[in-house]
Amino acid sequence: MRKFIALVLVVLVSIGVMIGCNTTAPKGNSGTPTGAPTESEKVTYPLSLKDAFGKVVDLKTEPARIVSLSPTTTEIVFALGAGAKLVGRTDYCDFPATAKTVPSVGEVVNPNVETIVSMKPDVIFASSMTKADIISKLRQLKFVVYMEDDLKGIEGAYQSINDLGQILNAKGTSDQVVTSMKNHLLYIKGKLRNLKTRPSVYYVVGFGQYGDWTPGKGTFIDEAINLAGGTNSGAAAVNWKFSLEQLIKNNPKIILCQVNPDLKSSFVKADKYKDLPAVKAGKVYSIDNNKLDRAGPRIIDGIDELSRLIQPSLRY
Amino acid sequence: MRKSKIRISIMFIALALGLLTAMVGALLFGSTKTGLKDLLDLLTTGGDPSVATIIFNVRLPRVLMAAITGMGLALVGAVYQGFFRNPMADPFMLGMSSGAAFGASIAIVLGLESAVFFGMGFVSVFAFVGAALTSVAVYMVANSGYRRQKVTILLAGIAISFFLSAFVSLFMVFSQDGMQKIVFWTMGGLGGASMDQVIVLFPAVFLGGVALMFFARDLNVLALGDDTARSLGVEVEKMNLPVLAFSSLIIAVCVSFTGVIGFVGLIIPHMIRLISGPDHRTLLPLSALGGAVFMVLADLLARTVAAPAEIPVGAVTALVGSPYFIWLLLRSGKGGALK
Numbered sequence: 001m002r003k004f005i006a007l008v009l010v011v012l013v014s015i016g017v018m019i020g021c022n023t024t025a026p027k028g029n030s031g032t033p034t035g036a037p038t039e040s041e042k043v044t045y046p047l048s049l050k051d052a053f054g055k056v057v058d059l060k061t062e063p064a065r066i067v068s069l070s071p072t073t074t075e076i077v078f079a080l081g082a083g084a085k086l087v088g089r090t091d092y093c094d095f096p097a098t099a100k101t102v103p104s105v106g107e108v109v110n111p112n113v114e115t116i117v118s119m120k121p122d123v124i125f126a127s128s129m130t131k132a133d134i135i136s137k138l139r140q141l142k143f144v145v146y147m148e149d150d151l152k153g154i155e156g157a158y159q160s161i162n163d164l165g166q167i168l169n170a171k172g173t174s175d176q177v178v179t180s181m182k183n184h185l186l187y188i189k190g191k192l193r194n195l196k197t198r199p200s201v202y203y204v205v206g207f208g209q210y211g212d213w214t215p216g217k218g219t220f221i222d223e224a225i226n227l228a229g230g231t232n233s234g235a236a237a238v239n240w241k242f243s244l245e246q247l248i249k250n251n252p253k254i255i256l257c258q259v260n261p262d263l264k265s266s267f268v269k270a271d272k273y274k275d276l277p278a279v280k281a282g283k284v285y286s287i288d289n290n291k292l293d294r295a296g297p298r299i300i301d302g303i304d305e306l307s308r309l310i311q312p313s314l315r316y
Numbered sequence: 317m318r319k320s321k322i323r324i325s326i327m328f329i330a331l332a333l334g335l336l337t338a339m340v341g342a343l344l345f346g347s348t349k350t351g352l353k354d355l356l357d358l359l360t361t362g363g364d365p366s367v368a369t370i371i372f373n374v375r376l377p378r379v380l381m382a383a384i385t386g387m388g389l390a391l392v393g394a395v396y397q398g399f400f401r402n403p404m405a406d407p408f409m410l411g412m413s414s415g416a417a418f419g420a421s422i423a424i425v426l427g428l429e430s431a432v433f434f435g436m437g438f439v440s441v442f443a444f445v446g447a448a449l450t451s452v453a454v455y456m457v458a459n460s461g462y463r464r465q466k467v468t469i470l471l472a473g474i475a476i477s478f479f480l481s482a483f484v485s486l487f488m489v490f491s492q493d494g495m496q497k498i499v500f501w502t503m504g505g506l507g508g509a510s511m512d513q514v515i516v517l518f519p520a521v522f523l524g525g526v527a528l529m530f531f532a533r534d535l536n537v538l539a540l541g542d543d544t545a546r547s548l549g550v551e552v553e554k555m556n557l558p559v560l561a562f563s564s565l566i567i568a569v570c571v572s573f574t575g576v577i578g579f580v581g582l583i584i585p586h587m588i589r590l591i592s593g594p595d596h597r598t599l600l601p602l603s604a605l606g607g608a609v610f611m612v613l614a615d616l617l618a619r620t621v622a623a624p625a626e627i628p629v630g631a632v633t634a635l636v637g638s639p640y641f642i643w644l645l646l647r648s649g650k651g652g653a654l655k
Contacts (some may be wrong), residue, residue: 053430091625105624106347109500110507112624114374118348120366128493131500132429133437133508140510141373151493239490 001130011124043169049208052149052159053128059144062124062169072294073125073148074099079177079297080170088119095290095298113137123167148295153220154185162307177297184300185227191314192229201230201310202252202278203287204263205240208270212242221292228306229314230254244272252278254310258289285309324598327591331605335383338612341377343371345616347623373511381509381517382607382615382629385574388521388566389637390607393581394588394599395528397561398535400466407567407581409470410454410560411477412447412528413502418480418570419446421487424494436512437500444572448474451564455557466542469556503628504575506615513573524566525604531559532596539594579633580607580614583641590644610637 036269049060067088068074074093077086083098088105105119106112107128116124116138124138124145139145146167148160158178165174203221206213215221216237225232233252255278257264264286268279278284287309291302307314354367389407394463396405423429424444431438454476458469484502488495536557537545542552570577585603592598611629614636618629 023433055430107625109496110505110626112347112619112626113507114619115347115624116372117366117370117374132439136430136432136437137374137510140347141369168440204399241489 007011009171039206043166043171049163049166051146051163052152052156055147057123057144057146057167059123059167061122063144063167065119065121066123066125066168067105067119067121068093068106068125069108069116069130070125070127070148070150071095071108071290072127072150072157072160072296073146075296075298076148076164076166077125079161080165080168082168082170082174085168087121088116110134113141116143117141120180125164150293151220152294152295153223154295154299157181157297157299160295161297169295180299181297184304187306188300189227192227192311194305195229195311195314198229198231199253199310200233200250201254201256202224202233202247202250202255204255204267207244207263207267207273212244212247213237213240214242215240216223216242220295224303224306225310228303228310230306230310247297248272248276251276253283254278255284256287256306256309257284260289262286276304320593324592324602327588327602328597328605330610331602332611334609335605335612338609338616339379339383341473342382342612342616343375343427345618345620346370346375369568377511377514378506378509378615378619379612380514381506381573382611384517385506385570385577386540386580386607386609386614387604388454388509388517388570388607389577389581390584390588390610391521391525391528391600391605392563392566393607394585394596394603395531395535395559395563396581397585398538398596398599399555400470401538401541402470403586404582406578407563408571408576408578410478410564411452411471412450412564412567413448413573413576414477414480414484415548416443416447416568417484417498417502417576419443419451419572420482421494421498422446424497425487425491429497436507436516438573439512443501444568446480447568448564450480451568455560469560501575504577504630505618505626505628506574507626509573517569517573520569521566524562525600527562528559528566529597529600531555532600535596536594575630577611577630577633579630580611580636582629583637587641587644 045059045061047301049057051057064085065087066077066082066085068077069090070092074086074089075095077083078096078099086099086102088101089102090106090111091104092107092108093099105115110131111134113134121143124143126135126145126152128147128148135145135147146163149156152159158181161174161178165171175205193234203214203225205215211244214234214237216239217231217232217235219240222232222235233250234247236242236246255267255276257267264284267273268284273279288302288307291298291305344352344355348370350367350371354364355371358368358371392407393405396407396409398401399405400409419442420439423439424533428438428442433441454469454472457472457476477482482500488498534545534550537550538546539550540548546552585599586605588602588606589599592602610633614632615629618627621627
């Protein structure tokens with residue numbers, strides 16, 4: 001049991017689903033505000049809407065103090081130009097870089113309730129990563145909590161951005177962000193319309209002693225690989241669990257390694273893995289998984305990055 | 317004889333004062349800065365409302381939960397060590413930690429985390445039911461076996477515990493989303509403490525504890541061995557059901573709210589016994605007090621040393637307690653003051 005927990009923790013860290021430290025420089029324009037609200041797009045309060053889990057969120061006035069318990073909502077708050085209102089974030093909220101100057105409330109799963117209370121937030125943004133009893137404690141203390149759902153992928157990103165646009169009275173900006181994301185996606189889809197080949201791609205979340213982990217069919221990353229012009233070599237994975245034997249048998253053309261934490265350097269040197277044809281051909285690349293794992297403003301950038309790695313000839 | 321009585325009185329007073337001091341201290345310190353002045357302001361003029369929320373709605377339930385859980389765990393630990401005549405006995409011997417984890421996992425996998433039942437989270441309710449049913453199952457298996465000895469209870473507990481742990485592992489493998497929640501649940505913690513939980517926890521631990529106190533004298537005789545105890549008039553077999561039932565009640569409630577917090581129930585009774593001697597009439601209440609002081613301080617450390625991040629309280633209990641216990645062992649081994 002204990003061994004299994006240790007194993008699971010290691011895998012969780014390596015999966016880094018939705019969390020981790022960003023090691024690459026920000027790309028694209030989505031980390032910066034794209035406009036100010038115009039009079040016609042003003043939101044009226046009191047405001048009532050449903051969050052990603054169907055919970056009703058009621059706001060009497062426009063929130064002036066925000067605590068974000070999810071790296072995704074932190075990114076959205078900054079993308080909506082409301083970064084100055086952010087008074088608290090988690091240790092994992094690392095993008096944009098200015099977010100790191102905001103005081104932390106601890107880590108994502110078990111943030112410090114007392115610190116959150118002391119920040120007197122008008123609204124708290126969170127995800128299902130945070131323990132349920134922490135969320136219910138905050139609701140019991142009469143805080144307004146909005147929960148986003150990272151597992152919903154692109155549609156989830158649009159919903160969270162639109163909802164936060166309403167909550168923060170930044171409807172104009174959120175519309176612009178979503179529109180530019182949709183255009184970006186259309187552009188990528190256009191580029192990839194008439195593909196001759198769709199190379200098989202294996203996406204490494206974890207490997208080696210603690211098992212091979214990859215997003216199987218039904219996950220957002222599986223969808224993203226297909227969108228980006230590839231086929232998922234690990235589609236048969238059940239609950240992200242795969243095996244080295246299947247990996248060798250499927251013989252993927254391209255292998256993508258998460259950078260949070262960095263897997264590529266150890267993957268290409270690992271016993272058995274180093275003999276994979278894709279590794280020998282130098283077709284192992286790093287991918288900034290934070291963009292794909294967080295259903296926020298950079299999710300299309302993540303797909304863009306994927307497509308550049310999977311279909312390089314189309315772009316340059 | 318007289319000397320030891322004085323020593324025990326001193327221990328009672330010291331631990332009671334210690335508990336009071338620890339609780340006040342735990343109310344005053346946290347991840348945010350609040351001073352004695354803030355507390356006085358609150359009691360007199362009202363002060364800052366967010367400070368009031370922090371002290372009364374965030375810290376107070378936590379401190380009370382820590383104290384009551386510590387009491388329950390240490391008391392049951394002391395009872396089990398006497399009952400099973402086994403120094404390795406701890407409150408989770410009957411597999412109740414696995415039972416609670418099993419129940420909690422089912423609730424998590426079914427997606428019932430945010431569901432609430434009479435003010436209690438469904439995960440806690442399921443964990444309680446899991447823990448309670450486990451103890452019933454262990455008792456029934458042990459009681460219908462060929463050899464009705466205590467070792468049978470222990471072995472049945474171990475077997476059922478492994479059986480349920482296997483299920484928890486399976487749940488984790490087949491529910492990617494639930495996996496980390498289950499892991500974090502089993503690590504335990506007091507971050508979600510609320511007065512609703514205190515209202516359930518307190519009567520269970522208090523009543524269970526008082527009931528167990530009635531068995532203190534019998535536990536003293538049991539130290540001579542079951543056979544000797546039987547010849548001295550203790551109805552050994554008749555003790556099994558009530559002792560296990562009240563202990564299980566306490567542990568099932570504690571574990572369902574706080575997850576598995578190790579060490580307290582194992583080591584605190586030993587620490588107390590080293591100083592107070594083995595008489596269960598004093599050992600049980602002193603262990604309860606000692607467990608409370610220890611848990612309040614451990615939780616205070618857990619939420620302040622790395623603030624605003626929180627450390628699992630179970631890690632703190634073992635990290636701080638083990639070296640102290642080893643030191644006590646070494647001292648008593650030299651034939652020092654503890655003999």
